[in-house]
Amino acid sequence: MHKKRQQNTVTYVCAECGAKEEIPQDVLEYFDDINPEQLLYGSHEFKCEKCKTGIMKPEKEPEIIIKGYGLHEGIEERLK
Ligand SMILES: [Zn+2]
Numbered sequence: 001m002h003k004k005r006q007q008n009t010v011t012y013v014c015a016e017c018g019a020k021e022e023i024p025q026d027v028l029e030y031f032d033d034i035n036p037e038q039l040l041y042g043s044h045e046f047k048c049e050k051c052k053t054g055i056m057k058p059e060k061e062p063e064i065i066i067k068g069y070g071l072h073e074g075i076e077e078r079l080k
Contacts, residue, residue: 007024007025008024008025009022010022010023010043010059011059012046012056012059013056013059014050014051015054016048016051016053016054016055017048017050017051017054019048019051019054019056020059021056023046028043031044032044043057045057
């Protein structure tokens with residue numbers, strides 16, 4: 001049976017120890033709800049469970065817009 005349940009996840013990486021974690025989109029949307037101000041600064045960040053000091057950030061930053069790839073491209077990326 002190849003019934004694949006599709007769930008969008010975002011790969012988060014710890015800047016300190018390199019641990020990776022898949023964060024479901026649902027969870028990120030939940031954080032959008034409870035902490036909408038964070039969206040002004042960028043993606044949600046989580047404290048690393050492994051090393052306790054590192055900050056986990058998305059492996060692929062959706063904020064390419066800031067780095068100058070063009071606003072529209074960035075928005076499309078976010079809507080996918
Ligand atoms: Zn870590």
